[in-house]
Amino acid sequence: xxxxxxxxxxxxxxxxxxxxxxxxxxxxxxxxxxxxxxxxxxxxxxxxxxxxxxxxxxxxxxxxxxxxxxxxxxxxxxxxxxxxxxxxxxxxxxxxxxxxxxxxxxxxxxxxxxxxxxxxxxxxxxxxxxxxxxxxxxxxxxxxxxxxxxxxxxxxxxxxxxxxxxxxxxxxxxxxxxxxxxxxxxxxxxxxxxxxxxxxxxxxxxxxxxxxxxxxxxxxxxxxxxxxxxxxxxxxxxxxxxxxxxxxxxxxxxxxxxxxxxxxxxxxxxxxxxxxx
Amino acid sequence: xxxxxxxxxxxxxxxxxxxxxxxxxxxxxxxxxxxxxxxxxxxxxxxxxxxxxxxxxxxxxxxxxxxxxxxxxxxxxxxxxxxxxxxxxxxxxxxxxxxxxxxxxxxxxxxxxxxxxxxxxxxxxxxxxxxxxxxxxxxxxxxxxxxxxxxxxxxxxxxxxxxxxxxxxxxxxxxxxxxxxxxxxxxxxxxxxxxxxxxxxxxxxxxxxxxxxxxxxxxxxxxxxxxxxxxxxxxxxxxxxxxxxxxxxxxxxxxxxxxxxxxxxxxxxxxxxxxxxxxxxxxxxxx
Numbered sequence: 001x002x003x004x005x006x007x008x009x010x011x012x013x014x015x016x017x018x019x020x021x022x023x024x025x026x027x028x029x030x031x032x033x034x035x036x037x038x039x040x041x042x043x044x045x046x047x048x049x050x051x052x053x054x055x056x057x058x059x060x061x062x063x064x065x066x067x068x069x070x071x072x073x074x075x076x077x078x079x080x081x082x083x084x085x086x087x088x089x090x091x092x093x094x095x096x097x098x099x100x101x102x103x104x105x106x107x108x109x110x111x112x113x114x115x116x117x118x119x120x121x122x123x124x125x126x127x128x129x130x131x132x133x134x135x136x137x138x139x140x141x142x143x144x145x146x147x148x149x150x151x152x153x154x155x156x157x158x159x160x161x162x163x164x165x166x167x168x169x170x171x172x173x174x175x176x177x178x179x180x181x182x183x184x185x186x187x188x189x190x191x192x193x194x195x196x197x198x199x200x201x202x203x204x205x206x207x208x209x210x211x212x213x214x215x216x217x218x219x220x221x222x223x224x225x226x227x228x229x230x231x232x233x234x235x236x237x238x239x240x241x242x243x244x245x246x247x248x249x250x251x252x253x254x255x256x257x258x259x260x261x262x263x264x265x266x267x268x269x270x271x272x273x274x275x276x277x
Numbered sequence: 278x279x280x281x282x283x284x285x286x287x288x289x290x291x292x293x294x295x296x297x298x299x300x301x302x303x304x305x306x307x308x309x310x311x312x313x314x315x316x317x318x319x320x321x322x323x324x325x326x327x328x329x330x331x332x333x334x335x336x337x338x339x340x341x342x343x344x345x346x347x348x349x350x351x352x353x354x355x356x357x358x359x360x361x362x363x364x365x366x367x368x369x370x371x372x373x374x375x376x377x378x379x380x381x382x383x384x385x386x387x388x389x390x391x392x393x394x395x396x397x398x399x400x401x402x403x404x405x406x407x408x409x410x411x412x413x414x415x416x417x418x419x420x421x422x423x424x425x426x427x428x429x430x431x432x433x434x435x436x437x438x439x440x441x442x443x444x445x446x447x448x449x450x451x452x453x454x455x456x457x458x459x460x461x462x463x464x465x466x467x468x469x470x471x472x473x474x475x476x477x478x479x480x481x482x483x484x485x486x487x488x489x490x491x492x493x494x495x496x497x498x499x500x501x502x503x504x505x506x507x508x509x510x511x512x513x514x515x516x517x518x519x520x521x522x523x524x525x526x527x528x529x530x531x532x533x534x535x536x537x538x539x540x541x542x543x544x545x546x547x548x549x550x551x552x553x554x555x556x557x558x559x560x561x562x563x564x
Binding site: 035087104120 | 284286289292295299300304363366370388389391394396397399404444472498501502504518525535
């Protein structure tokens, strides 16, 4: 038994090392954001010395009309893009999860290509496309671009939900005389609704936070919050940027936590599995 | 179920029509357009003449641009390695030691993943700038006497990228490790393998799909990165992404810019083919 206890002791030391390393990596992931949030409450104009607690920079946000405009733009783009992408993404998920057809591999590849294509490539190609098509850059082009890059994410999430669904319930509805539309609205949709909601929330976050693609397809006077933060940064680091960043981070946090509630433990695993395999 | 052979039906076509239209028109056509532009010739005033002109691609070998291309790949490769070294222990910890905290621990990786990319890069501007937290800490620890130049260096760019892309590495690694059957480890150890041996001969090879997927998901976007070098880098850290941005927004040499963008897209294609060949599926971790 002595031989058995030695590795066990070693095991504990290596386990503690692993715990320490994991803790440090979590610290690395969260400390930078925490520092930004911390300095947004600094009463001094400095981002180096904390002079005292104050919320005056948040007041400054509300007084700056260009920031408010950017916020409304972000909100409008997010809601519009999410609505369109959620409908299209859900239809796509329905088509892909329950049908075997020629060209399915191509459709699958297209969906995944859209999620992994470097954003700068998507951004410049859309810029070239809009200019060639004679479409003026503005809020509309931003919405079009955001729909294009969020559809795939909605599809992946809803598809994960569909794959865990028992089809016999739908068959029962049809046996009882429901037509396909009734079956969808009364049976399928309520069952996949959590997946649809989670997909919509993720689409909104992606849209709300996007910088690169928006940077290339926005026109004069169609600034979103990330674009506004970027242009403010050109004039140096200020507590106002920290306050604005804190607001954006909190919006994202609330939405992601909301999405993770809709996306139950099983579905979250299902999403990961569906996207991994 | 009607069209037995191809599997197509009117309903299916209806379901797929919107996505085909939207991604066809606003994803595929734009990509084909820059493919065509990449072989065109840019006019003096910014116009473009289509044709078959390979000079935009050959321009990459101009020493001026080659330096940027090489630097980009070196930084992207270093970043991938750092993310792997940091991400693996954490993914391993969550998958094997997470117990009932697993869901929360992985959610804690996903929260930064979904947090605004720009703000996560900006956070490092706050930390690294002249008299920021990093310099204060170094002076407090007595490592440096006065403020040292930390920002606008290749090191700052690499750090910012590692921070930005670490979750992209952890999630597929975790997905691969979570499927791992712990009995395999027990079997190896029962047969006399040491912990170290078990890891390198059993656990690590079985997590290869995650390692490859994570590496692709980190390397590809780092190679196209332009926000982080803009915020944290200086003139010595211009990357391909910055060059693309310049060609489209300032120099207005769209033909050259398109060729550079096509190279990034080709890199992605090569990475996906590599993944399919070595892992054997046609799908990549997207969320």
